[in-house]
Amino acid sequence: MESMIHDMAERLFRDHVTHRLREKAASGHCPEALWTQIEEAGLTMALVPENAGGFGVPPAEALGLLRIAGAHGLPLPLAETLIANAVLATANMALPGGRLTIAEGEALRLERRGKRVHASGHLTLVPFARWANRIVTIAVLDGTDHVLSLPVKVLSFAPAQDLAGMPRDDIKLDHTLAETDAVPLPRPMGGMRRLGALIRSLATAGAMETILEMSIQYANDRVQFGRPIGKFQAIQHNLATMAGETAASRTAAEMAAGSYDTPAFALTVAAAKARAGEAAEKVGALAHQIHGAIGYTQEHTLHHFTKRIWGWRDDFGTELDWTRELGRAALSSPHDTFWHFITDSAAKGAPA
Amino acid sequence: MTLTAFSPPPPGTDFDDLRQEVRTFLAEELADFPPEKRAKSWNGFSRDFSRKLAQRGWVGMTFPKEYGGHARNALERYVVSEELLAAGAPVISHWIADRQSGPLILAKGTDDQKRRIVPRIAAGELCFCIGMSEPDSGSDLAATRTMATEVDGGFRINGTKVWTTYAHVADYMILFCRTGKSDDRHGGMSQFLVDLKATDNIQITPIIDLGGEHHFNQVVFDDTFLPSDALLGGKGEGWSQVMSELAFERSGPERFLSSFALIEELIRLLRDDATEAQQAEIGRLSAHLMVLRQMSRSVAGMLNEGENPSLQAAIVKDLGALFEQDIPRLARSLVSRPAVPGGSDSYAAVLAYTELAVPSFSLRGGTREILRGIIARGLGLR
Ligand SMILES: Cc1cc2nc3c(=O)[nH]c(=O)nc-3n(C[C@H](O)[C@H](O)[C@H](O)COP(=O)(O)OP(=O)(O)OC[C@H]3O[C@@H](n4cnc5c(N)ncnc54)[C@H](O)[C@@H]3O)c2cc1C
Numbered sequence: 223m224e225s226m227i228h229d230m231a232e233r234l235f236r237d238h239v240t241h242r243l244r245e246k247a248a249s250g251h252c253p254e255a256l257w258t259q260i261e262e263a264g265l266t267m268a269l270v271p272e273n274a275g276g277f278g279v280p281p282a283e284a285l286g287l288l289r290i291a292g293a294h295g296l297p298l299p300l301a302e303t304l305i306a307n308a309v310l311a312t313a314n315m316a317l318p319g320g321r322l323t324i325a326e327g328e329a330l331r332l333e334r335r336g337k338r339v340h341a342s343g344h345l346t347l348v349p350f351a352r353w354a355n356r357i358v359t360i361a362v363l364d365g366t367d368h369v370l371s372l373p374v375k376v377l378s379f380a381p382a383q384d385l386a387g388m389p390r391d392d393i394k395l396d397h398t399l400a401e402t403d404a405v406p407l408p409r410p411m412g413g414m415r416r417l418g419a420l421i422r423s424l425a426t427a428g429a430m431e432t433i434l435e436m437s438i439q440y441a442n443d444r445v446q447f448g449r450p451i452g453k454f455q456a457i458q459h460n461l462a463t464m465a466g467e468t469a470a471s472r473t474a475a476e477m478a479a480g481s482y483d484t485p486a487f488a489l490t491v492a493a494a495k496a497r498a499g500e501a502a503e504k505v506g507a508l509a510h511q512i513h514g515a516i517g518y519t520q521e522h523t524l525h526h527f528t529k530r531i532w533g534w535r536d537d538f539g540t541e542l543d544w545t546r547e548l549g550r551a552a553l554s555s556p557h558d559t560f561w562h563f564i565t566d567s568a569a570k571g572a573p574a
Numbered sequence: 575m576t577l578t579a580f581s582p583p584p585p586g587t588d589f590d591d592l593r594q595e596v597r598t599f600l601a602e603e604l605a606d607f608p609p610e611k612r613a614k615s616w617n618g619f620s621r622d623f624s625r626k627l628a629q630r631g632w633v634g635m636t637f638p639k640e641y642g643g644h645a646r647n648a649l650e651r652y653v654v655s656e657e658l659l660a661a662g663a664p665v666i667s668h669w670i671a672d673r674q675s676g677p678l679i680l681a682k683g684t685d686d687q688k689r690r691i692v693p694r695i696a697a698g699e700l701c702f703c704i705g706m707s708e709p710d711s712g713s714d715l716a717a718t719r720t721m722a723t724e725v726d727g728g729f730r731i732n733g734t735k736v737w738t739t740y741a742h743v744a745d746y747m748i749l750f751c752r753t754g755k756s757d758d759r760h761g762g763m764s765q766f767l768v769d770l771k772a773t774d775n776i777q778i779t780p781i782i783d784l785g786g787e788h789h790f791n792q793v794v795f796d797d798t799f800l801p802s803d804a805l806l807g808g809k810g811e812g813w814s815q816v817m818s819e820l821a822f823e824r825s826g827p828e829r830f831l832s833s834f835a836l837i838e839e840l841i842r843l844l845r846d847d848a849t850e851a852q853q854a855e856i857g858r859l860s861a862h863l864m865v866l867r868q869m870s871r872s873v874a875g876m877l878n879e880g881e882n883p884s885l886q887a888a889i890v891k892d893l894g895a896l897f898e899q900d901i902p903r904l905a906r907s908l909v910s911r912p913a914v915p916g917g918s919d920s921y922a923a924v925l926a927y928t929e930l931a932v933p934s935f936s937l938r939g940g941t942r943e944i945l946r947g948i949i950a951r952g953l954g955l956r
């Protein structure tokens with residue numbers, strides 16, 4: 223797909239997202255200057271509808287940015303901010319600018335306090351929370367999805383991190399929100415868990431493409447027994463397996479991105495996140511096998527990508543969570559046959 | 575990376591109405607067709623069924639109208655193909671002709687060959703077989719020995735083909751053989767259109783598979799005379815012609831739906847009270863199936879655009895075979911019920927049939943090892 227914003231992102235990340243930058247980020251340093259460039263390039267607004275200040279990029283193309291960010295191991299919440307802005311815009315809320323993040327709000331308790339909404343409960347392992355201005359989440363009040371925009375500075379949190387060293391923070395919530403910070407969604411968007419699963423599926427596909435490229439390069443360069451190890455059939459077949467898994471994950475993620483904001487999304491995103499998690503396991507393992515000991519070091523770049531794809535398996539539902547959800551839908555579907563479920567799930571989604 | 579990018583099938587290609595028509599047709603035609611027959615998947619043979627399908631316009635769908643086809647696109651054909659496979663319809667009688675021989679003749683054949691043969695394929699009347707493999711030439715197709723020697727008015731063929739699926743009933747074979755010497759391993763090969771019913775000195779003997787089924791054969795050519803107009807495409811062009819058939823041969827839904835009857839049986843058993851672990855396994859299977867289907871439809875879209883996605887096709891076939899071969903293991907891990915060949919319990923019978931069928935899935939149409947070699951080369955391994 224020819225895309226101006228993809229080219230722009232590709233150039234920006236290629237020039238700035240270095241091994242050193244990823245190292246520094248993993249040790250707790252937020253790359254502020256790069257963020258400013260990302261924001262100035264408009265990437266964080268790509269999924270916002272035109273009438274809310276976006277620039278009319280088709281959703282599949284806007285979401286394609288996240289595969290590219292994944293391919294560069296971008297240590298910033300671009301994906302989270304992109305989704306947060308889209309959700310805020312859908313609820314006609316103000317777009318605050320700056321770094322945002324998203325959290326699953328299914329477990330929050332909301333209650334009315336006069337004209338305002340009081341939220342209590344826990345948000346766990348929220349990505350990049352301590353680097354963000356606001357956490358955007360979706361929770362239910364009176365049977366309706368509400369978007370909450372939580373200012374991070376008033377929250378207290380327990381810092382933690384994912385496998386790649388990126389912030390994942392636990393937050394305890396017991397706050398009465400400003401009227402403008404809790405707004406009903408005019409139409410359901412599938413909850414933050416699904417949107418989060420989508421961005422991680424796309425990023426995983428991108429990161430796996432980079433892992434595959436690095437592994438091919440290494441196989442062509444590394445010489446043992448007098449020839450490049452890529453000449454050995456065992457290595458070639460491992461690379462072919464990696465290519466298959468990567469292609470399947472990318473196809474799955476793009477299928478989900480293609481059904482963003484349609485009824486099919488619930489099932490395509492489940493398939494995408496489950497497939498990405500399974501592939502991450504195989505692709506990571508084979509990449510390390512091909513790279514030998516050097517790939518097992520801090521010094522080598524490979525780990526920035528393998529740790530990311532492994533860590534992302536745990537964000538917004540694991541493979542087990544998503545396969546169960548998909549399996550439950552398949553086994554309880556009113557379709558005459560499983561086949562009808564499969565064809566419908568891709569085209570129109572499961573019946574409620 | 576282009577090899578890992580499978581562009582989504584074009585929008586508006588679900589063809590719901592067509593799908594519904596096919597389902598209605600299949601529900602009637604196969605009303606009494608039992609699961610153990612459906613388990614044969616595309617290996618089931620019925621000329622009668624193929625003819626009826628053709629009467630509905632669902633054979634030779636992508637062929638031009640002037641040759642009896644229906645000028646529909648590859649994604650419409652895809653809908654019909656996958657519905658047939660999912661239902662376990664007996665399709666082999668027209669399958670090979672519809673999938674690759676017809677398109678080959680249309681692309682490389684003479685006007686006369688097209689006019690004589692293609693309309694009959696589209697009518698569901700002709701069964702084709704593929705004569706490529708030989709006793710000493712399996713994965714290494716370039717080691718083909720069967721030789722066509724030019725004589726007055728045509729060619730004399732000598733040599734032996736094996737594993738030729740349905741040669742014993744087929745009307746035509748697309749024969750791959752040598753027509754000359756060449757320094758290039760891939761040179762000097764050609765393809766012939768062999769009329770099996772009207773040609774003398776061809777001996778076809780059955781080979782029985784390990785499940786006791788007769789589908790493949792040995793075919794011996796003993797000084798067999800073929801007229802000059804049996805040559806299909808250019809003399810010496812056989813290798814490149816065969817290579818361009820592969821994307822058609824390898825990317826279709828038959829590369830991941832061969833065990834589908836067992837999936838339906840399994841889900842029927844689990845439907846009402848599945849444990850969480852069983853749900854998760856069915857979910858995993860569903861995810862794989864949804865994704866394979868999307869990849870395969872993507873390749874159909876590329877074929878429709880006239881591209882040659884043979885590398886993507888190799889990926890679909892490799893992943894597809896892994897998927898369909900894994901189904902018996904999956905079934906055994908979820909349900910404890912013995913496999914009984916020909917048993918009266920349909921699950922047991924389908925399980926038995928499928929267990930014995932799956933080893934062939936990563937052999938036919940190019941072995942797993944060969945496919946991975948092709949993919950690796952496509953990745954730029956030097
Ligand atoms: C059910 C079925 C139907 C078939 N129908 C037809 C048909 O209609 N027409 C037809 O022409 N053929 C048909 N075939 C034949 C099929 O194409 C061959 O079986 C296939 O090409 C492999 O050849 P082979 O069996 O001689 O195995 P071999 O090529 O001898 O291979 C044996 C093993 O060695 C491996 N191997 C071979 N070369 C390499 C290498 N370079 N690197 C690594 N491993 C290698 C293979 O992967 C395989 O595991 C059919 C086969 C089956 C099972």
